[in-house]
Amino acid sequence: MASLSEAALKEMTQEERAAALGMTTEQLTGRSLYIEFEEGEEERYTYPWAPDVDFNKRTEINADDYDTTGVNNRIRDLMAEGYGTIVIQNPRGKHSIGVGILSRLNLIIEGSTGYFANGLIDGPNVRINGRVGWSCGENMMSGTVLIEKNAGSTFGAAIRGGDLVCRGSVGSRTGIDMKGGTIIVGGDTGALSGFMMQRGRMVVCGNAGKNLGDSMYDGILYIGGEIQSLGVDAVEAGLTDLDQAWLTRKLTQYGLVPDRGVAHFTKVVAGKQLWNYDNLEPHEKKLIL
């Protein structure tokens, strides 16, 4: 397996590659695959395939010269050349700009983007000096994204990790299916924010629309303004000292601490009445329920 070259692997079909690399497609149901950390693991800070970029090496892309795919390919090429700071000029609302960046990078977008900007990223620090459309930071894994103006609906949909920050207001269903990370909104958020939230933290400095936190499983919502209504199984909880310390630290990082501090924030968590765990067969359920 170790003797296979990259070139040889590229010649193969996907199925042949998977077999050559020792992978299996058999069902693992009912069995566990044990993996253990190694105590003396080498200290590395980036993925093995990540390009070695230098934050002090800066360049620009004029998005007028490319379509969306072209802009994203150009980002990859420049990272491979070692550029660690890339400025995108004239994005003019192009969709899906800056998606799938899986390593450290400073990405600055001078203008507004369309939908799905910076989705699926794992590591970069992004600043957008404009507005963004739907689903900015969708499925984001790590890194930071800072939007200077407003954002559309489903901001941070299914986010797994990292900080996704909008200084302005955002649309509805913010953080839908959120599985981790932090979403911060400087202004207001629309209806059904935090819908089916499973983990992570959402901070809204302004008001929240109807059905906040509907069907949330876990995670925390912090709202600085008025809440129009709570969704099913979302309940208010007491704001602890640890919550306040975390809020102050996080909001300070992005210059969003309200003038009156954070003590007035309302904390919303899952009531856990919808949790439904069991290992029972249907006939066993009948015996118990």
Next chain:
Amino acid sequence: MAGTQYRGSEIKNVDQFVNDAEGLESEREIEIGQHIGYRYDVNMVPDYCQITPFLLKYMEIMGWDDLNWLEDVHMGYEEGMPAVFDRNINGWVRVPSSVDLPDNQQDRDMVAREFLVKFQMSDRNPLVSLRKAYMKF
């Protein structure tokens, strides 16, 4: 109301699920034979006083002011063994039994974060082979 009422048990101490892997305590858990809920506090935020030099260096290299995605990483358990969930491989990775665990969750979480970053960045992470086999470009 749809669904069932939450009838789990409370997490009482840091070694609870090392000493009792099944963790069946409430009446409902005993009935269904399954622990209800997470085995650690998923909402616990890190205490930066406990941060390790490796993690500080990682933050510096990534250009982050805090632990970023690692704020959501905690020490959990797999079949009574301390383990950390690696989202990249969608599975638990166990902490070797030779490692002495600290006596509090905050320090354990820092150990978990350090192990996880090193493992994810290593060539032996299954994602390396998966990437070779299935990457599109």
